[in-house]
Amino acid sequence: MQAADADAGGPAGGADNSLEGRGQGGCGGLCSAGTEAAVAGAAPRVPRPQHAPGPGGDALSTAGRPETRVHIFALGVPFPSHLEAEIACASLAPDREPHGGIVEKQLTVTDSVLAIRWRAENSRLLRISIINFLDQLSLVIRTMQRFGPPVSR
Amino acid sequence: MPAVLGFEGSANKIGVGVVRDGAVLANPRRTYVTPPGTGFLPGDTARHHRAVILDLLQEALTEAGLTSQDIDCIAYTKGPGMGAPLVSVAVVARTVAQLWNKPLLGVNHCIGHIEMGRLITGATSPTVLYVSGGNTQVIAYSEHRYRIFGETIDIAVGNCLDRFARVLKISNDPSPGYNIEQMAKRGKKLVELPYTVKGMDVSFSGILSFIEDVAQRMLATGECTPEDLCFSLQETVFAMLVEITERAMAHCGSQEALIVGGVGCNLRLQEMMETMCQERGARLFATDERFCIDNGAMIAQAGWEMFRAGHRTPLSDSGITQRFRTDEVEVTWRD
Numbered sequence: 458m459q460a461a462d463a464d465a466g467g468p469a470g471g472a473d474n475s476l477e478g479r480g481q482g483g484c485g486g487l488c489s490a491g492t493e494a495a496v497a498g499a500a501p502r503v504p505r506p507q508h509a510p511g512p513g514g515d516a517l518s519t520a521g522r523p524e525t526r527v528h529i530f531a532l533g534v535p536f537p538s539h540l541e542a543e544i545a546c547a548s549l550a551p552d553r554e555p556h557g558g559i560v561e562k563q564l565t566v567t568d569s570v571l572a573i574r575w576r577a578e579n580s581r582l583l584r585i586s587i588i589n590f591l592d593q594l595s596l597v598i599r600t601m602q603r604f605g606p607p608v609s610r
Numbered sequence: 611m612p613a614v615l616g617f618e619g620s621a622n623k624i625g626v627g628v629v630r631d632g633a634v635l636a637n638p639r640r641t642y643v644t645p646p647g648t649g650f651l652p653g654d655t656a657r658h659h660r661a662v663i664l665d666l667l668q669e670a671l672t673e674a675g676l677t678s679q680d681i682d683c684i685a686y687t688k689g690p691g692m693g694a695p696l697v698s699v700a701v702v703a704r705t706v707a708q709l710w711n712k713p714l715l716g717v718n719h720c721i722g723h724i725e726m727g728r729l730i731t732g733a734t735s736p737t738v739l740y741v742s743g744g745n746t747q748v749i750a751y752s753e754h755r756y757r758i759f760g761e762t763i764d765i766a767v768g769n770c771l772d773r774f775a776r777v778l779k780i781s782n783d784p785s786p787g788y789n790i791e792q793m794a795k796r797g798k799k800l801v802e803l804p805y806t807v808k809g810m811d812v813s814f815s816g817i818l819s820f821i822e823d824v825a826q827r828m829l830a831t832g833e834c835t836p837e838d839l840c841f842s843l844q845e846t847v848f849a850m851l852v853e854i855t856e857r858a859m860a861h862c863g864s865q866e867a868l869i870v871g872g873v874g875c876n877l878r879l880q881e882m883m884e885t886m887c888q889e890r891g892a893r894l895f896a897t898d899e900r901f902c903i904d905n906g907a908m909i910a911q912a913g914w915e916m917f918r919a920g921h922r923t924p925l926s927d928s929g930i931t932q933r934f935r936t937d938e939v940e941v942t943w944r945d
Contacts, residue, residue, distance in 0.1 A: 547708060592660065
């Protein structure tokens with residue numbers, strides 16, 4: 458798995474002055490070698506930068522609105538085989554995200570890892586999308602564990 | 611002799627069914643019931659479905675006495691319905707279709723009801739009254755489409771009943787509609803409610819607002835009982851449904867009527883429809899709660915028809931859709 462860099466047009470790294478500064482990218486860790494795909498902990502915390510208060514305001518009032526930043530989140534899910542990763546991908550990819558195109562996600566398979574990359578300006582909707590995805594992913598994995606392995610083609 | 615597995619979970623019922631050549635081999639189902647005074651929300655409903663669906667799948671296969679290799683096709687509800695619950699069921703259908711290397715079929719939920727109604731009752735070409743918590747339509751088959759002759763212009767009749775049940779804090783177990791029906795039998799006084807038939811269509815949101823308002827007032831003054839209100843609501847909305855069904859039957863010259871959908875379990879509705887049919891010399895068909903209420907076998911049955919007619923749903927096209935009109939599907943399996 459990899460930590461995704463913020464591709465946002467704004468300042469690089471942690472100089473993000475939004476209230477939800479962690480939006481620059483989570484690292485959904487899949488550390489186990491087995492089929493159990495669990496998100497290992499939260500995204501690494503970005504240290505909050507210090508701000509000089511603007512005219513007549515405090516640090517909070519100079520913060521940018523969280524929704525106007527592009528947030529990226531990347532998740533890598535290892536599977537026991539390339540075929541199983543493809544199966545999971547094909548099961549999870551077809552349903553479109555709600556709310557038009559506010560949250561975009563892309564699923565790709567490389568070897569036996571399913572990679573999902575989210576991109577959104579709205580951090581709340583991004584969070585909801587990730588949580589929902591993890592719930593459906595968990596169901597797909599349980600299905601594969603209980604009714605798999607895939608028959609030979 | 612294809613055997614089809616069907617998954618349904620568009621609202622608060624989740625079912626998995628197996629059908630082979632017109633025989634229902636298995637049809638287990640679970641219902642997500644919320645406390646009195648509340649309705650079911652999409653996220654919680656999806657969570658419920660995810661928790662039980664794999665057990666239901668196993669139950670269905672065991673009850674049917676089949677293994678995964680005996681299944682020829684995997685059918686699931688593509689829509690219409692609630693988003694998160696639909697997705698929860700679709701991902702399982704897609705996964706097992708790939709694990710077992712079987713073709714996938716996305717089915718329209720309304721057509722599932724119709725095809726199961728036709729199978730169970732043997733009705734040849736009825737005017738269909740489809741009434742549930744999510745849908746209210748009058749449908750007739752013509753030239754490869756299930757055409758919508760009349761429908762609700764706002765909420766479904768079952769939605770009106772369910773939301774009224776919340777106001778009176780009527781239990782949702784086994785369903786609010788069932789409990790309203792039992793209370794209605796003890797109602798004595800007919801409270802006058804708005805009657806809103808609009809040509810071929812019906813409207814229920816105004817009646818709901820009205821009765822919610824009336825309930826507060828009349829129960830406080832003791833002018834009527836909750837049973838009277840249940841009785842009055844049923845009599846009013848059911849009469850409206852009978853009227854629009856009759857209108858469609860008159861247009862089509864139809865001699866058969868078929869009621870499908872959860873509200874179709876209601877015996878008072880069946881009684882009123884029967885009276886109308888007898889007056890016209892027509893025959894009424896209805897199913898029992900195993901098939902009226904959302905179930906997996908109805909999706910399997912529609913899937914069976916579609917599979918034999920050559921329909922397939924590629925994975926890339928298999929996304930669910932909350933809006934899916936009954937007449938969008940080309941019914942190639944009928945003449």
